[in-house]
Amino acid sequence: MDRRATIKDVAEAAGVGVATVSRVLSGGSASAAARERVLAAAAQLDYRPSALGRNLRQRRTGGMGLLVPDLTDTFYGQLAEGVLACARSAGEPVVLGSTGGDPEQEADLIGMLIEQSVDRLIAVPSGDAETWTPAMRAGMTVIFADRLPSQTSPDGTGPSAVGDLMALDGLPPAPPARPLDVPAVVADDRAGIRTAVRYLRGLGHKRIAFLGGPGHDGRADAFRAAVGEPVDEELIVFGTGSRDSAYAAASGLFQSRPDLSAVVAGGNVLGEAAVLAARELDLRVPKDVSLVMYDDVPWAELCSPPLTVIAQPGRDMGYRAAELVLRAGTRRARSVVLPTELIVRGSCGPRR
Amino acid sequence: MDRRATIKDVAEAAGVGVATVSRVLSGGSASAAARERVLAAAAQLDYRPSALGRNLRQRRTGGMGLLVPDLTDTFYGQLAEGVLACARSAGEPVVLGSTGGDPEQEADLIGMLIEQSVDRLIAVPSGDAETWTPAMRAGMTVIFADRLPSQTSPDGTGPSAVGDLMALDGLPPAPPARPLDVPAVVADDRAGIRTAVRYLRGLGHKRIAFLGGPGHDGRADAFRAAVGEPVDEELIVFGTGSRDSAYAAASGLFQSRPDLSAVVAGGNVLGEAAVLAARELDLRVPKDVSLVMYDDVPWAELCSPPLTVIAQPGRDMGYRAAELVLRAGTRRARSVVLPTELIVRGSCGPRR
DNA sequence: CCTGTCCATGGAAACGATTCCATCATGGTT
DNA sequence: AACCATGATGGAATCGTTTCCATGGACAGG
DSSP states (O other), X not given: OOOOOOHHHHHHHHTSOHHHHHHHHTTOOOOHHHHHHHHHHHHHHTOOOXXXXXXXXXXXXXXXXXXXXXXXXXXXXXXXXXXXXXXXXXXXXXXXXXXXXXXXXXXXXXXXXXXXXXXXXXXOOOSOHHHXXXXXXXXXEEEEESSOOOOOOTTSSSOOHHHHHHHHTTOSSOOOOOOOOOOEEEEOHHHHHHXXXXXXXXXXXXXXXXXXXXXXXXXXXXXXXXXXXXXXXXXXXXXXXXXXXXHHHHHHHHHHOTTOOEEEESSHHHHHHHHHHHHHXXXXXXXXXXXXXXXXXXXXXXXXXXXXXXXXXXXHHHHHHHHHHHHTTTSOOOOEEEOOEEEOXXXXXXXX | OOOOOOHHHHHHHHTSOHHHHHHHHTTOOOOHHHHHHHHHHHHHHTOOOOHHHHHHHHTSBXXXXXXXXXXXXXXXXXXXXXXXXXXXXXXXXXXXXXXXTOHHHHHXXXXXXXXXXXXXXXXXXXXXXXXXXXXXXXXXXXXXXXXXXXXXXXXXXXXXXXXXXXXXXXXXXXOOOOOOOOOEEEEOHHHHHHHHHHHHHHTTOOOEEEEEOTTOXXXXXXXXXXXXXXXXXXXXXXXXXXXXXXXXXXXXXXXXXXXXXXXXXXXXXXXHHHHHHHHHTTOOXXXXXXXXXXXXXXXXXXXXXXOEEEEOOHHHHHHHHHHXXXXXXXXXXXXXXXXXXXXXXXXXXXXX
């Protein structure tokens, strides 16, 4: 087995210098004669430039990194497909990492990407600003997708989980880590949640619960805003990311607050858990409890009743993010907010 | 912003040569004194070796490639999670590509990986042996997962789609492309399908159909073997990969053969299509038609009735494949066949 | 005919790591 | 005391590409 042809082989075969070969192949200026001979020699030798040499010389790996919490979550599958579609049409490689929603794993993966000199990154962030400073310091072009890093609330109200965590180590109350200035591609959560709540209100529901997962703080806030004062915080519960914990949260919610008549699930994993928990507790959907789920996924239609959802364009989100991250450098990317759509199926009914 | 520290900076700071730094950091022999000073300097400078230089010198990119047909198919999401979990614990990057089940895109992605000098690849193959020769010729270590490339049947019976395609161009009847000698991690399709068919037979079903997608030739063959002679080929239909085509195939099947009483779906996308098509045609599951679906996915339980499935361990499959591809080189990898399990839920009933 | 401009060209440096190899110090054995 | 084996060490080569720069030829204008 002979090794791959190098640029030197091509240069020799074409009777020109390596510089000329490089210029011809990467669009520099060259005479028609030289161009022709180089192209012929390259084809003859089946030459493909090695990304290794180029990357080293340019001190950067092409392509982009992609960090998502969990690929078995259909929504992130859609998002990844969008990113991959864009990357493929650009001929760029994508380095994938799954964080499991864990900031620590996320930090590890960011470190790995830095080591690889991947300098463009699309991420559904799990960690907070601190997790992301190494990436910024390394000069990465980062685009967030689907959500922003949870922020230590600057005013002290609504202590986030992150805030609690940081309080543990006895350090000063977290330097006012200014929010990261990173462009993002997100859905219009505020409008989506508002639409869902109004829809449920229109059906007569008064006690509406929100079932969220990690990273759904923004949606929970939108929910608070949509239901208006007074907010019954007991009706806002969170799972930690695993399907089990989502189920436990849903089940706990149904049992502790039998008076609720409708649930907004902040993501498809939560929606799944809500359906399962309701079934287990003999609550009928939508007779006993109405359900609106964030994310439209193929199986939402399979449920019975088919689930009413707030659709967000996962694939588009990924595609747009990939476009942004590839264009970046040309000019600073601006954030993008994509519209959501309430798709009414059968999981909501009038208040019993 | 100063650039990242290089090995040269560390050597200078520690007062040693670059060779010593390299040895210390990659486990070579060095005196305790040197080791200590190098480690201190490296920590001081926050040095992380660049994968770029290493890769070029070693003429190979670390990590592995992963090629799947479609990430919105939950099963491939599971498989990818398994691969990523193993890669993460090894600290290796994963370059992901989605082929859409299209051999042409697959070939493009293989080319991209070769260009990147990625020399380890896990793939759910879509193309035939010919698609894979470039990868073999490049000396890649390839592990197939979930299925093997479709083979031009050597004896001429059962002309595969591939065979037909090759006949078109008037070339000699396809050189007997010997099957690729590539290790694989697959589920025991034969046993899985057999179990499903026996289970349905036990419920009294006589006319059982198989609904397959691209890459399900093996499962279709297993189905033929399981039902035994005579095989009613009309009861074996295929979609082309998209959800629409799966739906069309399912719908066509139900309409053309109203006498069938049970369906085995070769994958979760096909199962989804079968449920949808049945509902549209007012066929009740399991009263009018029983359904067994290949792949256990979280939403199988959400359907009503919950779907009886043949579970295959997608995550394990990915993890094992990643282990194999990382170990390869140590010794030639052997193929692995993982067990399947029939999980009885509610989508099968006695023949009406 | 001379000179200045422009462009194509190829040699060589650079990128950051690993690894070969020659050198040197050390310590033990004859 | 002479010699050899061993092990640590650093300089330099290497990987394959891009890009800088010096060179030389062609061509146009004076």
